[in-house]
Amino acid sequence: MDKESLAIDMIPDAVPAMSMVAADEPYMGQEFDSEASAHAFYNAYATRIGFVIRVSKLSRSRRDGSAIGRALVCNKEGFRMPDKREKIVRQRAETRVGCRAMILVRKASSGKWEVTKFVKEHTHSLTPGKARRDCIYDQYPNEHDKIRELSQQLALEKKRAATYKRHLELIFEQIEEHNESLSKKIQHIVHSVRGMENKPQQSQT
Numbered sequence: 001m002d003k004e005s006l007a008i009d010m011i012p013d014a015v016p017a018m019s020m021v022a023a024d025e026p027y028m029g030q031e032f033d034s035e036a037s038a039h040a041f042y043n044a045y046a047t048r049i050g051f052v053i054r055v056s057k058l059s060r061s062r063r064d065g066s067a068i069g070r071a072l073v074c075n076k077e078g079f080r081m082p083d084k085r086e087k088i089v090r091q092r093a094e095t096r097v098g099c100r101a102m103i104l105v106r107k108a109s110s111g112k113w114e115v116t117k118f119v120k121e122h123t124h125s126l127t128p129g130k131a132r133r134d135c136i137y138d139q140y141p142n143e144h145d146k147i148r149e150l151s152q153q154l155a156l157e158k159k160r161a162a163t164y165k166r167h168l169e170l171i172f173e174q175i176e177e178h179n180e181s182l183s184k185k186i187q188h189i190v191h192s193v194r195g196m197e198n199k200p201q202q203s204q205t
Helices: 037-051 134-140 143-203
Strands: 004-008 053-061 068-075 103-109 113-119
Touching: 037 053, 037 068, 037 113, 053 103
Parallel strands: none
Antiparallel strands: 004 053, 053 068, 068 103, 103 113
16 A cells, blocks of 8 residues: 555535444454444444544545545544634634544555554543534534624625625716716717818818
8 A cells, every 4th residue: 555645634524324333432453344434433432422523634545646544533632723813703612622532544455444543532521422412512602602693794794795786886887977978979079080081072072
């Protein structure tokens, strides 16, 4: 297998169907038929244990660019970078605490995806038995307020955009009127020039 290039692959945290997926604990050497199967297994395990997973690093083959490795981590992995924007409506609740829990699956020569690394321990409390949605709501207690604020900002931006649009329409109307006036003046000048050119000819006859 060729050397892989390690890159962050931001893909949607879509959760594969968990029906008929066992939620036993992962172990080194565990095999799956596909990356999606590994994702579904770890997600089912996380739901039972009481945390939410996040799709993280992807390794690709240098030969053909195909996926050959994937890291699935606890969504509390790492630390959030500080927001450098000048104006922040409301500081988001801290959700990342540097948790190192994760699994790493790699594609073997057989085509199977094998667990090559498993970190079980979390650096935060877990909520066994709680649904994925409940866990997310616990981590984002002010999410509804944030959505409402963003909706209000969106409404203001729409009004502002409508005002700009109307101003542009007025400008275009003025440009069209100016072009029409200019066109009439040019036509008048052309007719005047032609009239002056025709006068000598008429006097000679």
